[in-house]
Amino acid sequence: MNKIHDSFIYKVVSFIWRKTYIQYKEFLREKKYRKYWEEHRVSLGNQNEDLNFFIIRRREPYIGLFSFYITSVFQVNKALEMGYIPIIDLQNNENIYLNQNQIGRVNAWEYYFKQPCGYNLNDIKHSKNIILGSGYVKEMFPYNDINYLLDKNGEIRKWKEIARKYFCLSEAATHKIECIYNSFLGERVLGVLCRGTDYTSSQPSGHHRQPSLDELFIKVDEVIIVHQCTKIFLGTEDILIYKKFKEKYGEKVYTNRKKFVEYHGEKSIGKVVINEVSDKYEEGMDYLVAIAVLSKCNCFIGGHTSGTVGVILMNKEFDYCYIFDLGLYN
Structure with a gap:
């Protein structure tokens, strides 16, 4: 009986020791990871x-x-x-x-x-x-404030100047952007940036709520008439969104993309690119070219995303700019 009792105690003590040791190793690994990503x-x-x-x-x-x-x-x-x-x-x-x-x-x-x-x-x-530098985002200019992005107080100009001076495009990117932009010469172009259904399906908590296609179409129809836009340059990686725009606006719609993503489930664009896209360089180049071309359009419409902030920072001045302010996902 004592042997059984002792064996049971031994197993319990061994289990607790192993669990404590594993937790301690995880703690040290996490501490080392945090230290690596802190500024030093x-x-x-x-x-x-x-x-x-x-x-x-x-x-x-x-x-x-x-x-x-x-x-x-x-x-x-x-x-x-x-x-x-x-x-x-x-x-x-x-x-x-x-x-x-x-x-x-x-x-x-x-x-x-x-x-x-x-x-x-x-x-x-x-x-x-x-x-x-720290790998954690601890400080930023207030890019979550739409009025700030739209330069209601004049402060965004500082960050536009930094972007213009220190974020010069590579020669490969410049060539691709000029080719797309030159094809629009003589046209009045409305740029539309539409985040893919990865975002609207997963609705990540704390991120800006994106407009539906119906909401986008209402605004696009209005801007085309009021600002006499003859072409639409669409920035999206989502094949479903591209098809819907082509169905509604036909030959007015242009894009720089040759390949699109079809989302299944709630995968983010980042996870799709890292796990499923073979040509990661081209995917990044397509994204950059789209944002740069959007920044050169006469008018712009977009949801509140990092891409839209990029458009604003790269742009000199739009005739008309509208960013949907729909609050945050819960």
Whole structure:
């Protein structure tokens, strides 16, 4: 009886010990992970002793290009104010624009944009003074405020100027954008940015509610008449939305995309790209070209998304701009 009792106690103690040990290891791993993504200094050698480099990075692997773009605009300004040289890093962590074998070897940022001050990661691999910026988004300009985006108080101009000066497009992106834009010369173009059904189906809590197609069509019809637009440039990756626009507006509708996404269930565009899209470079380029072309249109309509903020930052001035303000998903 005592042997059975002792065996039972041993098993209980062993189970508690193993569970405690596993929890402790998870705690240490999480602590190490958090420390890695907090802002901290590193030294990789003795080069560039008189320069301080600030590496801009993001922790989340599934964020889109313009989510990273708008947080980087803020971080570039922060770095410059502190006398640091900013370098944007889409190389050293998993993201939706790199295949697994490219991580640590290719900076996807440079597919789409030039580095803010001309230095890249390879230039500083033996530098003495490097600050790895926080991968957490702790500070931002108030991009969630539609009145701020629409420049009701004049403050968005500062961020537009930073974007214009330090976020120059790559040569490949510039060529593609000019080809699309030049095909519209002589037309009055309404740009429409419509987030895919991944967003409207999953309704992520705390994110801005997106307009339905019916709501979009009412606004598009109004703007076409009032502002005499002859073409519609549609920014969407969603095949369903594209087909609905073509059914309603026919040959007026243009897009830069040749391939679209068909959503099933509640997968986000980020997860679709990272898991299902084979040409991640082209997917990112299509997105960038769409946002840049939208920023050049005469008029613009869009839901409140990171892409819309990108359009606003890249644009000089629209004849008419409307952002749907429908509150947040619960």
